[in-house]
Amino acid sequence: MKRNVLPGLPLSLGITLFYVGLIVVLPLAALVFKAASLGPSEYWAIVSSPRAVASYRVTVLSALVATAFNLVFGLALAWVLVRYRFPGRRIVDAIVDLPFALPTAVAGIALTTLFASNGWFGTLLAPFGIKVAYTPLGIMVAMCFTSLPFIVRTVQPVLEDLDPALEEAAQSLGGSDSAIFLRVILPLLMPALLAGLSLSFARSLGEFGAIIFIAGNQPMETEITALLAFIRLEEYDYQAAAAIASVLLITAFLMLAATNLLQARALRYTARS
Amino acid sequence: MTPTRRKPPRVGDGPIIRRVLIGATLFFGAILVLAPLIVIAVEAFSQGLKVYAATIAHPDTGHAIYLTVATALIAVPANTAFGLAAAWAITKFDFWGRRVLLVVIEIPFSISPIVAGVAYLFVYGLQGLFGPMLESADIKILFALPGIVLASMFVTAPFVARELIPLMQAQGRDLEEAATSLGASGWRIFFSVTLPNVKWALLYGVVLCNARVMGEFGAVSVVSGNIRGQTNTLPLHIELLYHDYQAAGAFAAASILATLAVVTILAKVGLERRGAGRRPALGSAAKEQNTGTRT
Numbered sequence: 081m082k083r084n085v086l087p088g089l090p091l092s093l094g095i096t097l098f099y100v101g102l103i104v105v106l107p108l109a110a111l112v113f114k115a116a117s118l119g120p121s122e123y124w125a126i127v128s129s130p131r132a133v134a135s136y137r138v139t140v141l142s143a144l145v146a147t148a149f150n151l152v153f154g155l156a157l158a159w160v161l162v163r164y165r166f167p168g169r170r171i172v173d174a175i176v177d178l179p180f181a182l183p184t185a186v187a188g189i190a191l192t193t194l195f196a197s198n199g200w201f202g203t204l205l206a207p208f209g210i211k212v213a214y215t216p217l218g219i220m221v222a223m224c225f226t227s228l229p230f231i232v233r234t235v236q237p238v239l240e241d242l243d244p245a246l247e248e249a250a251q252s253l254g255g256s257d258s259a260i261f262l263r264v265i266l267p268l269l270m271p272a273l274l275a276g277l278s279l280s281f282a283r284s285l286g287e288f289g290a291i292i293f294i295a296g297n298q299p300m301e302t303e304i305t306a307l308l309a310f311i312r313l314e315e316y317d318y319q320a321a322a323a324i325a326s327v328l329l330i331t332a333f334l335m336l337a338a339t340n341l342l343q344a345r346a347l348r349y350t351a352r353s
Numbered sequence: 354m355t356p357t358r359r360k361p362p363r364v365g366d367g368p369i370i371r372r373v374l375i376g377a378t379l380f381f382g383a384i385l386v387l388a389p390l391i392v393i394a395v396e397a398f399s400q401g402l403k404v405y406a407a408t409i410a411h412p413d414t415g416h417a418i419y420l421t422v423a424t425a426l427i428a429v430p431a432n433t434a435f436g437l438a439a440a441w442a443i444t445k446f447d448f449w450g451r452r453v454l455l456v457v458i459e460i461p462f463s464i465s466p467i468v469a470g471v472a473y474l475f476v477y478g479l480q481g482l483f484g485p486m487l488e489s490a491d492i493k494i495l496f497a498l499p500g501i502v503l504a505s506m507f508v509t510a511p512f513v514a515r516e517l518i519p520l521m522q523a524q525g526r527d528l529e530e531a532a533t534s535l536g537a538s539g540w541r542i543f544f545s546v547t548l549p550n551v552k553w554a555l556l557y558g559v560v561l562c563n564a565r566v567m568g569e570f571g572a573v574s575v576v577s578g579n580i581r582g583q584t585n586t587l588p589l590h591i592e593l594l595y596h597d598y599q600a601a602g603a604f605a606a607a608s609i610l611a612t613l614a615v616v617t618i619l620a621k622v623g624l625e626r627r628g629a630g631r632r633p634a635l636g637s638a639a640k641e642q643n644t645g646t647r648t
Contacts, residue, residue: 086529087539089446095438099431100457103506107472108460110482114475153381160378163363164371172379174622178386180561181614181621183568185588186607189595190389193396193604200392201384225385247364260364279463286465289570289588293595306467306571313471313575318480325471329464336463340456 108329115326118319126323135305136327142216142304143284146223150280153224154231155273161232162239179228184289191222192294214296219304222290227280234276238269275342282335286328393611396604408594408605413582417590418609423498424586425566428505432562433555436513440551441543443514444521445529455518461510469507470575473500496578501586504572509562516558516630520551557621557629564617568610 115123126132161173179187195212196202202213212218242265250260288306296302303311305328312321365371398405408414439458443451461469475481477494487494494500528550532542548555570588577584585593587610595603624630 084446085533086445086526086542087533088441088543089448092438092442093446093448095435096442096454099435099438100454100510103503104457104460104510107469107476107507108464110475111468111472113482114480153378156374157378157382159365160374163365164375166375170622172382174618175382175386177618177621178390178614181564181568181617182389183570183588183610183614185570185591186393186568186610186614187389189591189600189603189607190392190396193600194388194392200388221385225389228385244363251364257364257367257370265364282463286463286468288465288467289574293592306465309467309471310575313474318474318478321471322475325468328468329472332460332464332468336456336460339463 111322111325111329114318114322118323122319123323126320127327131299131303132305132308132324132327134300135303135308138216138219138302139285139304139306142219142223143281145220146227146284147277147281149220149224150228150231151273151277154228154276154280155235155269158232158235158239162236176229176232179226184226184287185293187225188222188290188293191225191290192218195221195294213294214298214302216302218294218296219291219302222294223284223287226287226290227283230280230283231273231276234272234279235269238272242268271342271345274345275339278335278339278342282332282339285331285335390611390615393604393607396600397608399604400601404601405605405608408599408602409609411602413585414587414590414606416582417585417587417606420498420501420585421567421587424501424505425563427502428509428566429559429563431506432509432566433513433559435510436517436558437555439514440517440521441547443518445526458514459511461507462515466504466508466569466571467575469572470504473504473507473572473576477503495576496580496584498584500576501573501584504576505566505569508569508572509565512562512565513555513558516554516561517551520554521547524550553624553627553629557624560617560620560624564613567613 118126157172157176161169161176192213193199194201195205195218197206197211197213199213202211205212210217212221246264246268247260250264255264286306288304288310291304292307295304295307297307305324309321309324309328312318312324365374439454442448443455474495476483477487477500478484479488494503528546529542532546537545568588569586570592573586574589574592577586577589579585579589579593581593587606591603591606591610594600594606621630
């Protein structure tokens with residue numbers, strides 16, 4: 081067996097474990113500990129209360145709609161950026177990252193101002209009876225904004241590396257454009273698409289800053305789960321805050337597991353081709 | 354056949370589908386991404402330059418800027434050191450639990466910032482593990498700068514490490530091993546061999562980490578206590594002004610962070626031209642060179 085000759089393992093691993101332990105593991109352990117200190121029946125009563133369940137419904141439904149929108153829009157955007165050349169393409173490519181770079185609170189007040197009934201878009205939508213700000217639709221818009229880059233950025237590199245020979249072969253066999261897209265290109269993009277999808281969905285479930293400004297925050301209607309945990313804290317109901325935060329934590333872990341699984345698959349796929 | 358028609362049109366290259374797709378994506382992109390940026394600038398100056406200048410010059414805004422910068426000055430270097438240490442340990446050595454460590458580092462990326470804030474309350478808050486101890490020793494962590502820094506470090510923990518690890522993994526250990534065999538010390542190897550090879554990726558991670566630290570809202574909002582002029586960072590100050598019905602003031606403060614976001618994106622584009630930010634597993638070097646010469 082080859083002996084590793086490089087120095088610095090104790091120091092670098094020591095720093096890493098100390099940092100991860102202190103910054104990441106300790107707080108999460110404390111949260112789990114706090115939530116577990118509630119009895120099972122008490123815990124269940126908090127996490128299954130009508131207000132909590134309503135918040136899950138709003139959060140999950142909005143995240144699903146936002147992710148579905150971004151699936152189509154993100155894929156189209158990645159396609160346009162990779163396959164077409166047009167003036168301003170590089171600016172569009174750069175600006176896709178804005179939702180990552182723009183602080184969520186800033187995005188929140190900007191989107192609220194745009195979609196409020198007297199805002200630029202709000203006044204245009206009002207004649208059709210569409211209200212965005214302070215309704216579930218507003219939550220979806222905010223989620224669309226914050227999770228937009230995920231699908232674009234996971235699909236884009238795969239689309240760039242797509243072998244043109246595959247399409248040419250399909251064309252020479254007489255496949256129509258739509259058939260080639262659906263049966264040759266889309267299956268190749270699928271692992272990246274799924275990985276981006278799970279990242280985008282996870283981000284939407286946990287988003288807070290951009291949403292609370294535009295949501296209206298009415299209990300049972302437009303109150304997301306993260307906000308409910310925050311409200312319980314402000315009411316000094318720490319046990320309820322811990323219980324609801326633990327639900328978000330468990331969901332995040334499930335999403336993380338799903339993402340890792342999908343990413344491992346995506347990597348295996350690209351490595352093979 | 355003329356040379357210009359040598360390549361058959363690829364899927365989706367028809368003029369109609371091309372125009373429709375470009376038009377539709379630009380339309381939605383303008384609504385969803387560009388419009389928020391424009392509305393910030395318009396609203397910030399909607400009451401004139403005077404109100405804008407007054408908001409920026411207000412002591413509370415000044416303090417919020419100071420607190421945000423101070424947080425970044427502590428959290429970003431700490432995170433950078435951690436990222437370098439983690440990347441060195443994970444890519445230069447094989448040890449038990451390496452893959453688990455990789456997953457644990459990525460955890461903050463998928464956790465709601467609110468959960469992070471709540472979790473920190475249960476460590477350092479009065480109801481938390483160390484709260485009573487800290488209280489009796491008269492050490493303030495929550496509702497003060499240390500809490501804000503810690504929460505920021507949580508949400509950005511993966512930022513630098515995640516840029517470095519794939520790159521250093523791809524670069525392998527040969528250069529470092531050669532340097533060792535020539536008698537270089539560990540620090541010498543790190544500064545003369547490893548660091549020059551990863552400097553752009555490192556800077557890329559640092560830039561993104563800084564943007565997130567300065568813009569973090571949810572986690573900081575839980576641990577800061579929102580005390581005006583004391584523990585309000587810039588994003589919290591924006592919320593306060595906005596809910597005080599001082600929209601122009603809120604947007605003026607927001608314009609500072611929006612400018613930071615634009616600068617971050619410009620830096621990101623610049624660094625990507627130098628090869629940073631690309632996952633080596635997904636694109637081959639040869640192809641990158643090809644597209645590089647064409648554009």
